[in-house]
Amino acid sequence: MDYNPISADTLFHYTSSLSILESILVNEFYPRYCLEDHSMFNSKHNRLPHLCERAIPMVCFCDIPLSSIRNHAKNYGNYAIGLSKDWGKSKGISPVLYTYEKATTAGYLRGSYHESVGKLIDLNSIKPATLDFIAVYLELFLFMSKPYEGTLWRNGKYVDGVRFYDEREWRYVPSLDSMLQYKFKPSLTKEEFTADDIRNYNNTKLQQFKLSFSPSDIKYIILDSETEVLDFIKKLRYIKAKYSKDDIDLLTTRIITMEQIRKDF
Template identity: 45%
Template structure:
């Protein structure tokens, strides 16, 4: 028998309706801007929206709370697929800790040096690149716990984010910059629905997270009644691209939220 782990060997992405699952199967994953609060960095409670696709590696037996919070529909893919595509576990941080204070100070010092005017153009270029890389790393960080985002502000329920075991896909920074796409939105920009939608569309045009049937381990629907509907959709969506054997295997991986709640 293989070694047992607390974490799952599957990366789950959950959503709140079956149409989103059908869209993922049809068009694959596209990053969307999501609001994050970086209260653990520096003295300001920075709130910005970052393009990402979120996953978790929670075992099915412990995933009930996550389903309730994020929706009874999901797709689970192998962790090997995730790693090969640059998906990375989030680093959970606590404000005032040695680790977060160190990152904050390095960022501040680098910006002071960049603006000092006392360095060569070559060093300035390298420093600018290092600041971008540090910012990109910070995008993979999240508070250990705090208030959840609630449509317009971080005033939702108090959440221990650490329990979500989040993994993130964030588009390549060089790709974003070369296509002149915003690598984050401020809060006002995010709350502007038209502006957010337009930027989500632009991001989806340059960054896709692809998979094939062998990568998929589970497809979760809310109820048993929806399994047949999804089987038909799979035939319509992938019938021209996958063999019938691949399609049949993919259908066997559909499981309902009802089954998870009763059997795991």
């Protein structure tokens, strides 16, 4: 029986610049705070200030086949690295839960959240094996939830009318144990996120939650145009500390361009 999947066996991370892609190949992934709107989890009678716009530490991927990637690339950039889905599963990277304000899933989460997390005063005061500890797990589960559609914060402003459901997002968020051990901020307010000094300071603290991969995990390297390929290969050959000559030779076979994707996929 033939099977025609609508998802890829690769997790792609798209970015807007060649320099960022090169940095990922050298340094691997570091989580960064991303601004999202969680106001759908507020109830009409009990609105929590931090359940609106807040920035969450994450690394984002999608499993959209290359034949369907054009709209996604418009929002997130024409450069990407694609890693095997088996690698992602081994790292605990998970598909997000898509929901909307009147959905039953949002209602259940909203009620549970207000009965537990909403009553916490200080997340740093929680103790294992308590209801407070369970509440923080619920808080982190909300970090893995996303509106079916809404506004996307991109380049310092909101883009309206984005159907997030089409992004098929897989997400990495640092674990609860890490959050408690290093006492980093589980989320930033919009005011904190838009203050460059506060955002940059907290992003720097997230470097201890590095998400690593090996050259054999890489299935695709996507550049914008064919004119960039030769210079990019030359730069790869200078990354001696991370990749062997055989690794570099293998990675050069994994390079494709957005130009090729637009024409041939």
